[in-house]
Amino acid sequence: MSISLPSNIDDLISIFEEVLELSPSQTYILQRILEEHKDLRSLDELLTFIEGLNVDARWVLESKYSLIRRIYPLASFNKFRMGVIKDIPEPLNMVAKGKILIIDLSSIGNSVVKKLIAISLLKLLEYGWRIWGKNRVFVILEEVHNILSLSSHLLERLISEVRKVGIGLILVTQSPSILGYRIITNANVRIIHTLRFKDDINVMCKSLGDLGSCHTLLPRLGVGKALVDYTPLSMPLLVDIFPPTYILKNFTDVNV
Numbered sequence: 001m002s003i004s005l006p007s008n009i010d011d012l013i014s015i016f017e018e019v020l021e022l023s024p025s026q027t028y029i030l031q032r033i034l035e036e037h038k039d040l041r042s043l044d045e046l047l048t049f050i051e052g053l054n055v056d057a058r059w060v061l062e063s064k065y066s067l068i069r070r071i072y073p074l075a076s077f078n079k080f081r082m083g084v085i086k087d088i089p090e091p092l093n094m095v096a097k098g099k100i101l102i103i104d105l106s107s108i109g110n111s112v113v114k115k116l117i118a119i120s121l122l123k124l125l126e127y128g129w130r131i132w133g134k135n136r137v138f139v140i141l142e143e144v145h146n147i148l149s150l151s152s153h154l155l156e157r158l159i160s161e162v163r164k165v166g167i168g169l170i171l172v173t174q175s176p177s178i179l180g181y182r183i184i185t186n187a188n189v190r191i192i193h194t195l196r197f198k199d200d201i202n203v204m205c206k207s208l209g210d211l212g213s214c215h216t217l218l219p220r221l222g223v224g225k226a227l228v229d230y231t232p233l234s235m236p237l238l239v240d241i242f243p244p245t246y247i248l249k250n251f252t253d254v255n256v
Contacts, residue, residue: 005116
């Protein structure tokens with residue numbers, strides 16, 4: 001299964017900026033190449049045009065080679081394609097048919113590749129849902145702190161965009177502080193299990209309104225205990241989480 005990158009230049013640049021942690025000069029080079037060569041079809045082609053860029057200033061030359069080093073692992077993965085999206089991959093079409101789709105990224109060792117895959121698939125799903133989406137769909141992102149450990153601006157914008165077309169995101173993380181305060185407070189429902197690290201406890205307690213007992217309660221929640229906060233509630237509820245009594249079997253396992 002090949003993965004289409006966003007064809008919109010602004011979207012593509014903002015994603016590369018965050019995923020690859022580009023400097024302003026590297027972003028300038030990338031934008032220049034993308035605007036001059038709008039018919040690019042692969043990251044290999046993008047690398048070729050960056051390598052062929054004639055530069056005079058030393059700082060531009062250094063930025064050029066640094067940009068090549070950052071993009072090279074993505075091109076080596078050989079699963080990404082560029083250009084206008086003409087068709088949605090069949091696995092994502094299955095979502096529109098009411099199927100459950102599981103995409104396993106655990107076999108991919110490069111964290112940058114993982115991040116780009118996750119973002120690109122979200123954008124693909126958003127694009128597809130604008131075309132054939134009628135019912136509400138939910139996307140569960142497990143270990144999101146490893147997949148989307150981006151600045152809150154990009155992740156917040158992605159969440160906002162997919163929400164508009166009826167896609168609900170369920171973010172599962174052991175490190176909520178990485179997601180940022182704005183994303184956490186904008187969540188409709190928050191289910192909080194035991195937290196150990198000070199930054200995680202602080203951001204979650206702040207999102208709950210700095211309840212007096214919160215800082216001492218969260219590190220001491222027992223197994224199966226959780227705090228649940230939902231907008232209509234006047235106060236978070238302490239609840240028991242029971243194991244499921246059945247195993248869901250109707251799913252499709254897709255390794256990317």
